[in-house]
Amino acid sequence: MNVEFSPELEAFRAEVADFFATAPTPAIREAGAKTTSVFAPFDQCMAWHKILYKKGWAAPHWPVEYGGTGWSVEQRFIFAEEYRKADLPPLLPQSLGMVGPLLIDLGTEEQKAKYLPGIIQGDDFWAQGYSEPNSGSDLASLSCRAEADGDDYIINGSKIWTTYAHHANRMFMLVRTSNEGKKQQGITFLLLDRMDYPGMDVRPIYGLDGFPEQCEVFFDNVRVPQSGCVGEENDGWTVAKHLLKHERGGSAASPTLMRYCERARGAAAQTPSPFGGTLADDPVFQSEVGAIEANIASLSHMEKLAIAGHPVARDPSFPSMNKTINSEALQDISTLMARLSGVDGLARQVEALRVGSNVEPLGSEFDLIAMPLYLNSRAASIYAGSNEVQRDLIARTVAMH
Amino acid sequence: MEFAFSQEQDMLRESVARFLEKNYDFDTRQALVRSDTAWSEDVWSQFAELGLLALPFSEDKGGLGGSIADCVAFAGHFGKHLVIEPYAHSIMLAGAALEASDHEGATAWLEKLASGEAIVAFAYEEGAGTSTPEMIQTRASGSGNAVTLRGEKRLVIAGAQADAVIVAARTDDQTIGLFLVAKDAPGLGIRSYTTIDGQSAAKMTFNDTPAQTLMRDAGEALDTILTNAIIVQSAEAVGAMEALLATTAEYAMTRKQFGKPIMMFQSVAHRLSDMKIAYTKALSTLTYTTALANSGGASARDVAVLKGQIGKLGREIGEAAIQTHGGVGMTDELNVSHYHKRLLAYDAQLGDHAYHLRVVGRA
Numbered sequence: 060m061n062v063e064f065s066p067e068l069e070a071f072r073a074e075v076a077d078f079f080a081t082a083p084t085p086a087i088r089e090a091g092a093k094t095t096s097v098f099a100p101f102d103q104c105m106a107w108h109k110i111l112y113k114k115g116w117a118a119p120h121w122p123v124e125y126g127g128t129g130w131s132v133e134q135r136f137i138f139a140e141e142y143r144k145a146d147l148p149p150l151l152p153q154s155l156g157m158v159g160p161l162l163i164d165l166g167t168e169e170q171k172a173k174y175l176p177g178i179i180q181g182d183d184f185w186a187q188g189y190s191e192p193n194s195g196s197d198l199a200s201l202s203c204r205a206e207a208d209g210d211d212y213i214i215n216g217s218k219i220w221t222t223y224a225h226h227a228n229r230m231f232m233l234v235r236t237s238n239e240g241k242k243q244q245g246i247t248f249l250l251l252d253r254m255d256y257p258g259m260d261v262r263p264i265y266g267l268d269g270f271p272e273q274c275e276v277f278f279d280n281v282r283v284p285q286s287g288c289v290g291e292e293n294d295g296w297t298v299a300k301h302l303l304k305h306e307r308g309g310s311a312a313s314p315t316l317m318r319y320c321e322r323a324r325g326a327a328a329q330t331p332s333p334f335g336g337t338l339a340d341d342p343v344f345q346s347e348v349g350a351i352e353a354n355i356a357s358l359s360h361m362e363k364l365a366i367a368g369h370p371v372a373r374d375p376s377f378p379s380m381n382k383t384i385n386s387e388a389l390q391d392i393s394t395l396m397a398r399l400s401g402v403d404g405l406a407r408q409v410e411a412l413r414v415g416s417n418v419e420p421l422g423s424e425f426d427l428i429a430m431p432l433y434l435n436s437r438a439a440s441i442y443a444g445s446n447e448v449q450r451d452l453i454a455r456t457v458a459m460h
Numbered sequence: 461m462e463f464a465f466s467q468e469q470d471m472l473r474e475s476v477a478r479f480l481e482k483n484y485d486f487d488t489r490q491a492l493v494r495s496d497t498a499w500s501e502d503v504w505s506q507f508a509e510l511g512l513l514a515l516p517f518s519e520d521k522g523g524l525g526g527s528i529a530d531c532v533a534f535a536g537h538f539g540k541h542l543v544i545e546p547y548a549h550s551i552m553l554a555g556a557a558l559e560a561s562d563h564e565g566a567t568a569w570l571e572k573l574a575s576g577e578a579i580v581a582f583a584y585e586e587g588a589g590t591s592t593p594e595m596i597q598t599r600a601s602g603s604g605n606a607v608t609l610r611g612e613k614r615l616v617i618a619g620a621q622a623d624a625v626i627v628a629a630r631t632d633d634q635t636i637g638l639f640l641v642a643k644d645a646p647g648l649g650i651r652s653y654t655t656i657d658g659q660s661a662a663k664m665t666f667n668d669t670p671a672q673t674l675m676r677d678a679g680e681a682l683d684t685i686l687t688n689a690i691i692v693q694s695a696e697a698v699g700a701m702e703a704l705l706a707t708t709a710e711y712a713m714t715r716k717q718f719g720k721p722i723m724m725f726q727s728v729a730h731r732l733s734d735m736k737i738a739y740t741k742a743l744s745t746l747t748y749t750t751a752l753a754n755s756g757g758a759s760a761r762d763v764a765v766l767k768g769q770i771g772k773l774g775r776e777i778g779e780a781a782i783q784t785h786g787g788v789g790m791t792d793e794l795n796v797s798h799y800h801k802r803l804l805a806y807d808a809q810l811g812d813h814a815y816h817l818r819v820v821g822r823a
Contacts, residue, residue: 062751342818349768349821356765356820357741360748369463371744380737447730454729457709457736 062363064133072137079145082110090414091146092424095431097439098272099148100414101184101226108150108181118155118179125163125171126179132366136311143314151223154178154185158231158250161302165289170250174229186224186254188232188276189299191217196448198233199242199296203278205234205249210285212236212249214278220442224274225263227254237293248295250287257281268434269409312385313359319392319432320352326399326425338399351391358384376456379449386439386446396425397433404430463747469533475510476534480541486795489542489658498621498660499545508576513551516688517559522571528688529754532695532746539699542798544658546579548696549617552689553582557626557638560681561674565640569624581622583613583641583664591811593628593636593682598666600629600637600673607639607673608647609666615809619662620652627666631676638678639671646670657802687763690810691746691753694770697806698746701739701777704799708735708781728784735780738773745769764819771813774803 064072083091087110090103111117119135121127130138142149159178162171177183194201203216214234224230230251237245254261258279263271290298327338327348338344361381365372374380397404403426411418411427420427440446465473483503492500507513516531517523531552538547550573558570558580572578584590586597598611609629619625625641625648641648649665675681712723712732722728749766752758778800782789789796807813 062748062757063755345821346814346818347821349817349819350772353765353768353772353817353820354741357745357769360744361740363748364463364744367463369747371740371747374740376736377740380740383737384741447726450730450733451726453733453736454723457705457732458713 064137068133068137071134072141075138075141076145078114078116079141079147082114083107083145083147084110086414087148088146090148093412093414093428094148095268095412095428096270096272096435097149098151098222101151101223103414104148104151105181105184107148108155111150112180117150117181118159120156121159121179122163125159125175132368136362136366139311140314143311143318146318149315151184153187153222153227154183157187157302158185161231161289161298165298165301169286170289174250177229183229184223184227186221186227186230186274186276188218188221188224188230188251190220192219195220196445198299199246201233201235201246203232203234205236205247205283207236207285208282211282212285214281214283216278218276218278219264219273221261221274221276222272224254224261224276225271230254230276231289233295233299236295243296245293246295246299247292248289248298249283250289251283252287256283266435267437268431269407270431270435272435311362312381312389313355313362316355316358316385316388316392317352319389319396320348320355322425323348323392323396323399326396326423326429329423330399330401347395351388351395354384354391355388358388374456376453379444379452382443383440383446383449383453386436389436389439393429393433393436396429400426400429404433463751465529465533469530472530473533473537476512477537479506479510480537480543484541484543486542486798489544493544493654493658498618503543504545505576507545507547508574512547513555513576514574516551517555517570517574521559521567522574523559527754528691529750531688531692532750535692535695536699536702539696539701539802540703542658542700542795542802543696544660546581546618546659548689548693549582550579550622552692553584553685554580554626556685556688557582557674557678557681560678560685561638563640563672563674565672566674569640572623578623579618579621581616581618581625581662583616583619583625583627585615585809586611586613589808589812589815591815593679593686596628596630596636598627598629600627600631600639600671603631603673603676605672607671608668609639609641609671610668611666613664613666615655616662616664617655617659619660619664620650621660625664626674627664627671628678628682633676635677636679636682637676638674638682640674641666641669641671655805657798657805659805683760686810687753687758690763690767691750691758693806693809694742694746694766695750697770697774697803698739698742700799700802701742701774704777704781704796705732705735705739707796708732708784711785722784731780731784735777738776742770742773742777761820761823764816767811768813768816768820771807771816775807775813778803 087103087107090100118126119128119130119138123129162174191201191203205212205214232249233246234249235245236247239245258281260277262275264273265271327344330338332338332341403422406421408427410416411420511524514523515526519525555573558566569580573580600607600609602608609627623643627639627641629639631637647667647669651663653661655661709732712728713721715722745766749758749762752762781796785796788794
């Protein structure tokens with residue numbers, strides 16, 4: 060057993076850190092500092108995506124033939140670690156992490172040739188049309204309908220919680236093409252070339268943090284070509300399940316969480332305790348942040364074992380455990396951060412948080428992000444399969460022990 | 461990075477597993493706990509035969525030169541079988557202290573310990589818990605072979621059965637030293653008892669008890685000794701957690717109420733799911749910290765993370781197992797309560813999770 064990275068890997072780490080120190084523009088850095096969600100500010104995020112593409116680093120996890128880096132898992136982890144340390148905005152997951160890998164696995168040659176270049180180059184951004192007003196955790200009950208008409212489908216219905224649909228130029232979605240048999244049968248996975256088809260209407264939903272991150276998408280007799288099907292008609296559930304694997308896939312969440320812990324410690328050292336000294340000296344604060352950090356340490360140990368191919372990561376419920384732990388750890392640390400900001404967290408500072416607004420925050424940089432991060436992170440245990448659904452999945456595997 | 465056990469380590473684990481499966485089922489263990497003997501002499505000599513007692517010590521001190529990862533490889537089975545023989549205390553603590561000492565008598569004691577001829581106990585814990593050596597109040601006056609000890613040790617595993625005892629005490633220079641006391645030394649009071657998890661222990665009092673100095677300033681050596689003992693006890697704890705998860709899952713799938721297995725109720729299923737999450741965290745942190753320690757790189761913070769997580773997660777798993785089993789989980793007859801008490805014992809020793817998690821937060 061050993062935990063050392065080889066000298067070659069440490070040299071690689073230096074190369075990555077050097078690039079992150081020099082390549083991002085000031086606006087991209089500002090976006091990183093003002094990220095209060097898993098979804099970073101859109102414009103700067105895409106600008107950074109294009110810079111990474113030019114360097115060849117936009118999609119480390121993709122196969123080399125489609126523009127991946129060919130890095131080892133260790134290199135990918137080091138890249139992720141350095142990325143978080145540099146406080147850079149994370150690239151958006153829908154295109155690079157979800158529909159891209161899905162097309163690589165299941166798309167036709169024609170679909171790959173048509174869509175993959177736009178995805179990896181950062182020219183296209185894809186919205187994910189899954190949830191509906193009456194189909195959340197029970198996704199298979201979805202009812203947004205696509206009727207065949209010649210070579211086209213006519214879509215009627217609506218999607219909701221479609222992240223950044225107002226920024227997207229393409230969309231992948233699940234539609235109901237049949238009501239026969241089980242509800243999982245009769246679902247089709249569909250690619251939409253445009254977001255401005257006649258009859259399509261995107262309406263942003265303002266979230267509890269004051270930002271229009273989520274959207275509703277309405278379809279009123281929207282005509283789209285059937286060539287956008289991935290997999291067979293009525294077999295979209297199998298396709299979607301394949302994609303969920305990518306959505307829950309074990310990335311490196313712990314470095315981001317540890318950065319938040321550092322920020323919380325920094326704020327505590329500046330915050331007077333009503334019992335004397337600063338909150339950093341307060342035993343209750345020390346116990347709380349210690350418990351949170353030890354939990355995040357365990358998550359990072361799981362991530363490192365996964366990289367090394369340890370059997371613990373081959374458990375079928377590993378992605379669900381990973382998602383549950385990291386979403387709840389995010390809620391733990393953001394709760395502590397919002398408490399630390401105290402009444403300074405009560406100011407609604409949407410404009411100061413906008414990249415390039417040049418609005419001076421009322422309090423510190425920490426106070427600017429703590430409350431929005433707390434509010435936004437309530438979604439972490441809801442999206443990508445609520446934690447209740449994850450626990451159902453994990454429970455199905457306990458009898459294996 | 462490499463976290464897998466080597467082939468040799470797998471073989472060692474398999475041979476320990478086979479031995480315990482054959483000779484150490486729960487009923488045999490319970491009969492042993494209820495008997496007049498503290499533990500099984502036969503099992504202890506089998507441990508010697510398997511090389512476990514000599515494993516962690518260097519070859520020039522008569523050991524087998526095993527690594528901490530070697531010990532972790534098999535220790536989970538000690539937890540799984542709720543072993544009451546004093547491996548962690550007598551070998552990982554007392555043995556390691558003898559190994560670290562230059563005192564002429566230490567090597568002879570170590571040889572006897574490693575061959576199974578003698579038991580040496582480690583008297584460390586005082587009062588409500590000894591989270592760090594700085595809390596030690598037992599005093600050592602004088603120097604060399606003319607030291608006398610005054611004080612009290614509350615939890616000395618195998619204390620009443622030991623042929624010699626190593627005592628951690630505060631010297632006149634305020635260092636924490638390690639001292640060797642003979643079992644028949646004057647002024648040594650021993651009150652033996654059994655712990656809630658079935659181990660033989662003693663409360664020891666030292667009333668100007670003569671002792672020999674193994675190490676006058678044990679600071680650094682003690683850090684290493686405690687770290688290795690914490691890692692091995694954590695490995696035992698993870699073995700106990702795995703057993704609890706398995707037995708509780710099986711119970712939830714077979715126990716029926718309202719006409720269906722209780723696992724079909726989401727509140728029960730989610731508790732099982734949380735047990736598995738806790739176990740996975742504990743196993744991952746154990747594995748990673750072992751790899752760190754094996755390459756000499758486990759910091760004080762890494763060890764605090766391990767001890768804090770194992771204590772906290774172990775307690776959570778134990779309590780969830782009892783709740784899931786319902787009334788039968790409350791009985792002495794079923795192994796569930798015994799696993800829980802063993803996990804409580806790991807948590808309480810060498811600083812509990814509240815202490816270690818605060819250390820993580822203070823850093």
